[in-house]
Amino acid sequence: MDRLLKIGITCYPSLGGSGVVATELGKLLAEKGHEVHFITHSIPFRLGTFQKNIFYHEVEVNDYYVFRYPPYDLALATKMAQVAKMENLDLLHVHYAVPHAVCAFLAKQMVGGQIKVVTTLHGTDITVLGQDESLKDLIRLGINESDAVTAVSRDLIQETRRALDITAPIDLTYNFVDKRVYYPRDVTGLRELFAEPEEKILMHISNFRPVKRVSDVVDIFAKVSGRIPARLLLVGEGPELPKIQAKIAEMGLEDKVRFLGKQDEIAQVISMADLLLLPSEKESFGLVALEAMACGVPTVGSQAGGIPELVQHGVTGYLAPIGDTTSMADYAVRLLSDEKLAEQMREACLRRACQDFSKDIITDQYESIYYRVLDPQ
Ligand code: GMT
Numbered sequence: 617m618d619r620l621l622k623i624g625i626t627c628y629p630s631l632g633g634s635g636v637v638a639t640e641l642g643k644l645l646a647e648k649g650h651e652v653h654f655i656t657h658s659i660p661f662r663l664g665t666f667q668k669n670i671f672y673h674e675v676e677v678n679d680y681y682v683f684r685y686p687p688y689d690l691a692l693a694t695k696m697a698q699v700a701k702m703e704n705l706d707l708l709h710v711h712y713a714v715p716h717a718v719c720a721f722l723a724k725q726m727v728g729g730q731i732k733v734v735t736t737l738h739g740t741d742i743t744v745l746g747q748d749e750s751l752k753d754l755i756r757l758g759i760n761e762s763d764a765v766t767a768v769s770r771d772l773i774q775e776t777r778r779a780l781d782i783t784a785p786i787d788l789t790y791n792f793v794d795k796r797v798y799y800p801r802d803v804t805g806l807r808e809l810f811a812e813p814e815e816k817i818l819m820h821i822s823n824f825r826p827v828k829r830v831s832d833v834v835d836i837f838a839k840v841s842g843r844i845p846a847r848l849l850l851v852g853e854g855p856e857l858p859k860i861q862a863k864i865a866e867m868g869l870e871d872k873v874r875f876l877g878k879q880d881e882i883a884q885v886i887s888m889a890d891l892l893l894l895p896s897e898k899e900s901f902g903l904v905a906l907e908a909m910a911c912g913v914p915t916v917g918s919q920a921g922g923i924p925e926l927v928q929h930g931v932t933g934y935l936a937p938i939g940d941t942t943s944m945a946d947y948a949v950r951l952l953s954d955e956k957l958a959e960q961m962r963e964a965c966l967r968r969a970c971q972d973f974s975k976d977i978i979t980d981q982y983e984s985i986y987y988r989v990l991d992p993q
Pocket of ligand 1: 791899
């Protein structure tokens with residue numbers, strides 16, 4: 617058996633798919649006996665209760681009066697170096713190139729070079745920040761100075777190469793679900809709170825940022841609910857929410873749409889749905905579609921980014937070009953009005969989530985990357 621490792625993990629600890637993946641991965645590595653040290657500005661929201669082999673180191677930023685902007689990135693780099701020395705870490709696994717890979721690079725210089733750095737790209741660091749000329753060189757530095765780089769879809773690998781001219785190898789490590797948490801939950805009693813028995817539930821879960829195209833969600837729903845009895849549940853919070861609320865009122869859909877806000881028990885919430893809507897403009901992977909898949913809920917969405925690698929068109933959902941709300945609504949109606957098709961898709965979803973995106977497969981992939989960088993042949 618390979619030796620157990622001491623791993624530092626840095627991610628954005630607040631709501632978001634990358635934070636979820638980083639935290640769940642840390643917990644799984646700890647379960648396997650590795651020592652995991654989270655180095656973040658606040659406790660990752662999915663960390664939960666005390667768990668063996670998991671430690672948390674808070675990054676504190678000195679807000680000295682000469683600073684116009686408190687230097688979080690430098691404080692993080694220093695904390696990474698301190699924890700690496702104090703705990704004798706083997707490697708730092710950072711999620712997001714900016715600023716985390718760059719901070720890890722600085723930390724490596726501070727500890728004298730022996731620590732290894734693994735960087736996981738989640739999407740917005742490349743598809744949004746990577747387009748910004750003021751950040752491009754810095755992102756490239758973070759990637760090129762990492763001992764290994766992983767990305768959550770093939771599409772993101774191609775996009776990274778194209779946008780940043782990266783030639784170094786990038787490992788594909790898809791996101792994963794833990795089927796001990798994500799499985800079809802019994803929602804008897806809960807579903808009735810939001811829909812009549814004959815009504816179908818469509819759901820959208822996101823951070824309500826412009827890239828999610830929540831306005832398309834409303835258009836799709838309007839087209840569907842004109843043809844079959846249906847309700848729309850919107851889960852999450854974000855900057856587009858007021859605009860979406862206004863649009864729903866303008867379209868006279870208030871009675872059919874409910875806003876659930878941020879929710880912790882996502883598996884329970886998703887299990888109420890007959891369909892997830894994900895019509896994003898950009899999506900490197902679409903973790904929420906995988907969470908839905910593991911609960912037996914198919915996705916209708918766009919062909920953006922890595923979504924087609926996750927959602928198999930006609931098997932675990934349906935995809936259409938970005939902005940084509942008419943086709944998405946047609947697909948939704950096809951699925952929701954055919955019980956046999958819905959059951960087939962539900963089974964295909966459960967199978968695919970278990971077989972191709974299980975926590976064990978992906979955790980093993982990350983582990984072998986760690987051993988490879990620590991013991992290069
Ligand atoms: O979806 C978001 O905007 C949040 C963002 C994040 O940082 O958590 O999500 C990105 O990483 C997730 C985990 O790998 C992916 O599932 C999302 O597709 C990706 N978001 C985008 O590419 C827009």
